[in-house]
Amino acid sequence: YKDDQTKLEKFAKRGERLARAYAATIGLVHEEKAPYLASAKYPGGTVMFALRGRTNKEKLIGVQNFDSPKWRVLGVLDLVKKKRLHFYSYGDEFVCTGRQPKPPEEYIAQAAESVGATRKDGGAFSCPHASAANERLEFEFVNTDKKISICPQCGAKNKNTLTKLAEGMAVPNILDEIDIAVERPLEIVSGSKDMKDLLSEPVDHALLEKYASGEIGDKELVDMHFDAVHKKLEERSDRLYVRGGRSYGSDPETFVRDMTDDELEAKVLKAMLADIPHPVVADPKDTVNSIMSRYWSDHGLAALNGVVPGEVAKAYHKDDSESAQSPLKVVRQAVKKAAHAEVTSRMPSYTGLSQYSKLVDDVIRAYKTKGSSGANAVLDADTSNDHRSRSIAHAFYLSLGISTKSWKYTGEEQEFGRHLSGFAKALMDSEDADAHHKAFVTFMKEAGSTEDIKRSS
Structure with missing residues (x-):
């Protein structure tokens, strides 16, 4: 009936919904005017389609864009929801593995290539920069021996690597298909080698759900995950120092030396660290000022006491937003005041x-x-x-x-x-x-x- 416009119009309004979408799409050929196109936005991008027949937009998108692996899977979303089936779309292939997640090797290989993981070693795919010694996002496909590793730089290009990996998948829950880990192994500068895995913690499920929905990208996932890890570390009662991918154990001297070569900054930071009873974890981009800003409210007075007399420290320590934003400015003012007072006293x-x-x-x-x-x-x-x-x-x-x-x-x-x-x-x-x-x-x-x-x- 592909040439029978009347029949096609009837088929587009009744029967199985996928068949309706198919009939409605074929019927577009018989229309004299170009159809008006609607758009729909998904984590994988925005797609255009023509509204025709009595069926849902996912069926229309899947049929009208069948040559696109990532859009044709939308045509079977109802089967995924109702029967919990698993579909994988890649190249010219459209595979269903029933109720068990079992992505074809070809799908994983193409997905890995799409996110820049072009290096292969057995079942492991990785971008050219990822290694066991560096920070990375890891995506392990369940029921397989396949894993994909992506460095932060390639993750930034992908924006949301999981979304790209899942573009050709129609599954009940993507987080049941792919296990996600954020790894930041530590270089041991000083202290115990056991500290290497100090930052290895499972990613919070609620955070993963935001990531899977496209609400956040790779960078936000990593940043928010390590924010949570750092807060958990601060609940410990021992002194440890970490900056980026480097661990200094309980040695503040080396930590401070790597932070700054300014004599005053080093002295005041040491004084503050001596008053902090829990681990201090800094990002590579953190400065002495930003670290002091974080702890100024509770430990700013101790920092000042380390560089100026007590009465000057008390006069200059204020627990307000301006002081917390620029603690080193306050420190330099206090040091100047103390120096003036010392000279005047002589x-x-x-x-x-x-x-x-x-x-x-x-x-x-x-x-x-x-x-x-x-x-x-x-x-x-x-x-x-x-x-x-x-x-x-x-x-x-x-x-x-x-x-x-x-x-x-x-x-x-x-x-x-x-x-x-x-x-x-x-x-x-x-x-x-x-x-x-x-x-x-x-x-x-x-x-x-x-x-x-x-x-x-």
């Missing part, structure tokens, strides 16, 4: 200073807390125009190694400044409070001051 305080001794005190305090640039800024801002003040300023410029400003001074001021520069250098280099006071008094006497410089009580 300088005596004075009251009742004259114009000249006040200038000297300001320059020295700026130098000892902010360095040469701080002292230079104080000198540049001074507008004194008397002979003694200008000679003092010239003396400090010279002691800072700045000779380009000598032209501003008279010959007498330059000569007096050169005389004072050695005493200025001695004051700048003084370390404790007593040495500072002695050098200060000496400088002022050499500058011609008769004032009695007294320290505050």
